[in-house]
Amino acid sequence: MSGAQITEATVKELMDVAQLALELAKKAGADDAEVLVRDGTELTAKVRLGEPELVQEAGSRGLGLRVLKDGKRSVTYTSDLRREALEALCAESVALAELAEADEFSLPPDRALLAKSYPDLELYDPQVAEVDAAWALKQAIAGEAAARGADPRVTNSEGATWARVLGATAFATSGGFLGGYRGSYASLVVEPLCDDTTDAANPKKRNGFWWTADRYLAKLDSPEKVGREATRRTVATLGSRKVETQECAIVFDPEVARAMVGTIFSVANGSSLWRKSTYMVGKEGEQVASKLVTIVDDPLIPRAPGSRPFDGDGLPTRKNPVIDAGILAPVLCDVYSARKLGRASTGSAGRGIGGNPGPTTSNLIMQPGSVTRAELLRSTPKGLYVTNLMGFGFNPVTGDFSRGAQGFWIENGELTFPVSEVTIAANFDEILKRIDLVANDIEMRSSTVAPTFRVSHMMLAGTSR
Amino acid sequence: MTTQLPSALRAPFSAGGASAIDAQLANRLLGHALEAGGDYADIYFEFRVSADYVLEDEQVKTLGRGITLGLGVRVTKGDATGYAYTEDLAWEKMQHAAKTAGQIAAGGGHAPIGISPHVSVKAPSFYAVPMPSLTQPAIDKLALLRAADKAARAYDKRIVKVEASFAESIKEMLLFTSDGRMASDIQPMLRFGCRAVAEENGKRQSGSGGGGGRYGMDYFAQAATDAAAHGREAARVAIAMLDAVDAPAGEMPVVLGPGDSGILLHEAVGHGLEADFNRKQTSNYTGQIGKQVASPLCTVVDDGTIASSRGAINVDDEGYTGQKNVLIENGILVGYMHDRLSAKHYKIQPTGNGRRESFRAMPLPRMTNTSLYGGKDDPDEIIKSVKRGIYAKRFSGGQVNISNGDFVFSLSESYLIEDGVLTAPLKGVNLIGNGPEVLRRVDMLGTDYQLSDGIWTCGKDGQSVPINVGTPTVRIASITVGGTQA
Numbered sequence: 001m002s003g004a005q006i007t008e009a010t011v012k013e014l015m016d017v018a019q020l021a022l023e024l025a026k027k028a029g030a031d032d033a034e035v036l037v038r039d040g041t042e043l044t045a046k047v048r049l050g051e052p053e054l055v056q057e058a059g060s061r062g063l064g065l066r067v068l069k070d071g072k073r074s075v076t077y078t079s080d081l082r083r084e085a086l087e088a089l090c091a092e093s094v095a096l097a098e099l100a101e102a103d104e105f106s107l108p109p110d111r112a113l114l115a116k117s118y119p120d121l122e123l124y125d126p127q128v129a130e131v132d133a134a135w136a137l138k139q140a141i142a143g144e145a146a147a148r149g150a151d152p153r154v155t156n157s158e159g160a161t162w163a164r165v166l167g168a169t170a171f172a173t174s175g176g177f178l179g180g181y182r183g184s185y186a187s188l189v190v191e192p193l194c195d196d197t198t199d200a201a202n203p204k205k206r207n208g209f210w211w212t213a214d215r216y217l218a219k220l221d222s223p224e225k226v227g228r229e230a231t232r233r234t235v236a237t238l239g240s241r242k243v244e245t246q247e248c249a250i251v252f253d254p255e256v257a258r259a260m261v262g263t264i265f266s267v268a269n270g271s272s273l274w275r276k277s278t279y280m281v282g283k284e285g286e287q288v289a290s291k292l293v294t295i296v297d298d299p300l301i302p303r304a305p306g307s308r309p310f311d312g313d314g315l316p317t318r319k320n321p322v323i324d325a326g327i328l329a330p331v332l333c334d335v336y337s338a339r340k341l342g343r344a345s346t347g348s349a350g351r352g353i354g355g356n357p358g359p360t361t362s363n364l365i366m367q368p369g370s371v372t373r374a375e376l377l378r379s380t381p382k383g384l385y386v387t388n389l390m391g392f393g394f395n396p397v398t399g400d401f402s403r404g405a406q407g408f409w410i411e412n413g414e415l416t417f418p419v420s421e422v423t424i425a426a427n428f429d430e431i432l433k434r435i436d437l438v439a440n441d442i443e444m445r446s447s448t449v450a451p452t453f454r455v456s457h458m459m460l461a462g463t464s465r
Numbered sequence: 466m467t468t469q470l471p472s473a474l475r476a477p478f479s480a481g482g483a484s485a486i487d488a489q490l491a492n493r494l495l496g497h498a499l500e501a502g503g504d505y506a507d508i509y510f511e512f513r514v515s516a517d518y519v520l521e522d523e524q525v526k527t528l529g530r531g532i533t534l535g536l537g538v539r540v541t542k543g544d545a546t547g548y549a550y551t552e553d554l555a556w557e558k559m560q561h562a563a564k565t566a567g568q569i570a571a572g573g574g575h576a577p578i579g580i581s582p583h584v585s586v587k588a589p590s591f592y593a594v595p596m597p598s599l600t601q602p603a604i605d606k607l608a609l610l611r612a613a614d615k616a617a618r619a620y621d622k623r624i625v626k627v628e629a630s631f632a633e634s635i636k637e638m639l640l641f642t643s644d645g646r647m648a649s650d651i652q653p654m655l656r657f658g659c660r661a662v663a664e665e666n667g668k669r670q671s672g673s674g675g676g677g678g679r680y681g682m683d684y685f686a687q688a689a690t691d692a693a694a695h696g697r698e699a700a701r702v703a704i705a706m707l708d709a710v711d712a713p714a715g716e717m718p719v720v721l722g723p724g725d726s727g728i729l730l731h732e733a734v735g736h737g738l739e740a741d742f743n744r745k746q747t748s749n750y751t752g753q754i755g756k757q758v759a760s761p762l763c764t765v766v767d768d769g770t771i772a773s774s775r776g777a778i779n780v781d782d783e784g785y786t787g788q789k790n791v792l793i794e795n796g797i798l799v800g801y802m803h804d805r806l807s808a809k810h811y812k813i814q815p816t817g818n819g820r821r822e823s824f825r826a827m828p829l830p831r832m833t834n835t836s837l838y839g840g841k842d843d844p845d846e847i848i849k850s851v852k853r854g855i856y857a858k859r860f861s862g863g864q865v866n867i868s869n870g871d872f873v874f875s876l877s878e879s880y881l882i883e884d885g886v887l888t889a890p891l892k893g894v895n896l897i898g899n900g901p902e903v904l905r906r907v908d909m910l911g912t913d914y915q916l917s918d919g920i921w922t923c924g925k926d927g928q929s930v931p932i933n934v935g936t937p938t939v940r941i942a943s944i945t946v947g948g949t950q951a
Contacts, residue, residue, distance in 0.1 A: 051544065051545065053544065054547075054827065055545075055547050055569050056827070057548075058548075060552060073526065073527050074530070075530075076531060077532075096530055099603050099604065099607065101525045156745070156747060158747050158868075193747055193868060202902075204749060205747060205748075205749060242945070246951070275521075276625070277671065356527055390873045390897070391863065391874065392862040392875050393875040393893060393894065395671070395892070397669050398893070400892045400893040404897040406871075421899060422947075423714075423896075423897050423945065423946075424947070425947050425948055459948065460714075461714035461948065463715075464715050
């Protein structure tokens with residue numbers, strides 16, 4: 001067995017540490033406490049032009065403590081898990097909480113709501129832990145070599161990186177929840193580079209990438225497949241140019257479609273709703289997207305990247321609708337935001353070591369439509385097929401959306417030439433309502449996934465007419 | 466170091482600490498790091514104490530505090546780097562990290578190289594803060610949050626929501642390298658932010674204000690940067706934006722306001738001039754030294770020596786002192802920003818740009834405070850010169866593709882210019898351009914150079930570091946504006 005292996009015993013140790021910290025917090029005068037402990041290791045192997053560039057290997061751990069004292073909260077963290085360090089942390093946390101103001105919404109969850117048991121979602125693959133640096137480097141070298149060998153127009157490389165993360169998480173609350181689990185994740189990214197001399201007076205470089213990732217080693221695509229796809233995507237951008245400013249159809253490739261779906265969650269969650277920091281305030285139960293849009297959040301899919309057996313409040317997790325045939329479902333909430341909105345948590349709390357819980361997604365999935373991607377393109381006379389979005393041009397309060405885009409021009413249902421240095425803009429509310437075709441090409445490659453979809457029209461800004 | 470800190474804020478690895486590291490111990494660690502045949506090693510100790518305070522709904526909701534301690538070990542062999550870290554400063558753990566990082570050189574087959582005797586790097590002092598904010602009572606910081614909240618609400622009745630936050634940290638680093646450098650630094654940082662939401666007739670808009678840098682609490686004693694001023698600024702933007710109209714789409718002249726607009730520099734040219742991309746020939750600026758890469762009006766400088774600024778560094782994370790480096794002079798590319806690896810490749814002295822997010826990551830060439838220097842034009846005349854265009858005042862961020870030079874940046878407060886006069890405020894909009902092309906189109910530069918009081922953080926390869934930017938008023942003859950109105 002490799003030294004990196006995380007065992008059930010490791011998880012148990014972390015749960016013991018979490019319980020110890022709870023006890024110490026009580027002793028220090030806390031009325032209630034929640035403790036999150038994480039222990040993880042990483043291995044990153046990066047190669048460039050066939051040679052190792054970086055091998056990084058390390059273990060990391062941390063404990064986050066959230067205490068309640070007279071209705072007031074503090075959040076603290078440390079990487080020092082020794083008993084005396086935890087005692088000091090607990091004393092400091094209680095003292096800090098006394099400086100805050102009481103917040104009735106911030107009381108611990110009702111004990112009856114806490115998860116009594118939780119499922120084994122098979123999130124850990126021991127095989128991922130067996131990988132050593134030499135094997136990881138070989139995978140990266142193979143991926144990069146495949147990319148460079150696939151097309152003579154690949155003239156350089158930003159490298160290839162094979163990485164894995166192994167982690168154990170334990171969570172305990174003085175309300176009586178105690179849980180822990182382990183997880184694994186492995187990935188390979190390949191980034192070829194081309195010289196683009198289409199415009200001889202203004203030569204450019206064109207980069208691109210492709211990737212594979214999974215919790216299970218055997219589920220990763222081969223390095224050769226990843227490398228070849230990276231090159232296919234990169235050389236396709238040679239000769240990219242602007243197009244004229246115009247209103248046209250915009251087709252989102254799954255890689256950017258999932259970013260759009262992530263943006264939907266950023267404006268439709270309990271936290272942004274009670275803070276009124278979203279244009280979606282008051283829209284639950286209303287049509288917020290086209291009828292073709294159905295999105296669910298499902299934390300219970302075995303072996304999936306975003307799965308979790310319990311949430312950051314210690315509540316059981318469950319599958320929740322997000323948008324159902326265009327109608328906004330009750331938004332995802334943690335206990336705090338649910339209370340602020342006068343309702344029950346959806347079991348969607350996420351929590352980091354040094355922070356308060358808040359609603360987060362698990363596996364956020366936009367349901368596939370009925371047409372193939374090819375059919376979707378064929379039925380599009382003119383527009384932009386977007387493969388990459390740039391920048392942060394989104395205002396959640398108003399829904400104003402304006403981002404840089406790269407992709408391919410669609411003419412008579414065919415992808416013609418590559419496009420770059422343009423922006424696409426519309427109000428997000430309009431974008432969602434204008435989705436008029438959804439393809440069936442969904443692949444569970446990441447924790448947020450979406451099929452190819454088309455927005456009937458958006459403003460594309462490029463060259464002047 | 467003149468700073469006197471209470472023991473709770475001093476690193477355990479500093480002299481007199483619970484796990485004090487001296488040159489002898491450092492040498493033993495470096496010896497282990499190099500035993501497999503590496504040609505260079507460094508060990509980087511970091512201790513960071515941070516605290517944050519958030520006020521929301523007129524209540525101080527959460528107080529947070531955290532401590533991070535660790536050691537990062539780097540070993541290089543040619544262009545290859547081995548890296549390992551540990552959060553436990555017990556000898557066996559540190560030794561294990563050193564040996565793990567050293568594995569990069571395994572099989573290299575030359576005798577271990579010697580370790581040079583350590584000489585302390587004489588570092589300048591760009592942020593001597595005798596009383597870091599962390600040593601001051603929390604109650605003072607809560608008072609600042611309340612002052613910002615009050616000022617934002619008092620600014621206009623239409624302000625319906627205010628959030629204010631204060632974050633502070635102190636980072637102590639200690640570095641030993643196998644080529645004989647020893648460096649240490651104590652780096653204070655504070656950041657104040659306020660966000661306001663305005664509502665009228667069902668329309669909602671938000672605005673934010675804030676600032677900070679490597680200051681103590683005296684930062685708030687200045688009228689322009691006291692807590693109330695940040696609160697009023699957040700409210701001002703939110704109220705101004707209530708009347709925002711749809712932005713135009715297409716190519717047009719853009720006037721960038723002074724200060725914050727430096728983010729354009731950062732994205733359009735800054736990243737492309739980080740030497741790692743050029744060493745690997747992946748940047749658009751590869752092989753362009755000595756060539757005209759911008760309008761002759763442009764002089765671009767990265768300056769780690771600007772006192773108290775967010776990007777200031779006495780010594781970088783490889784032990785080289787912070788410096789002022791001219792990147793572009795009168796439009797001619799004169800230099801890149803280097804870390805040790807790239808400086809070695811180009812056979813020049815490192816420029817003090819080797820920075821890392823923490824002990825968990827290797828140093829990379831990074832920007833510090835990046836500025837476009839001022840020119841000869843009256844700022845008002847610059848605005849007057851534009852028949853129809855955009856005036857960009859505040860920005861929420863940007864991004865660049867190093868390879869092809871395409872960059873975007875997002876405007877959070879901008880106005881239409883019509884016949885030389887600022888008219889309607891515009892809804893949030895993105896600008897997109899190509900770095901080298903846009904810099905060639907700079908055709909007017911104001912006399913009003915200003916360093917931003919922004920709270921900018923730059924991300925690269927997953928590592929975030931604090932930076933700052935500065936510009937005068939700038940006219941760009943033409944750039945693509947990503948609005949919705951054709």
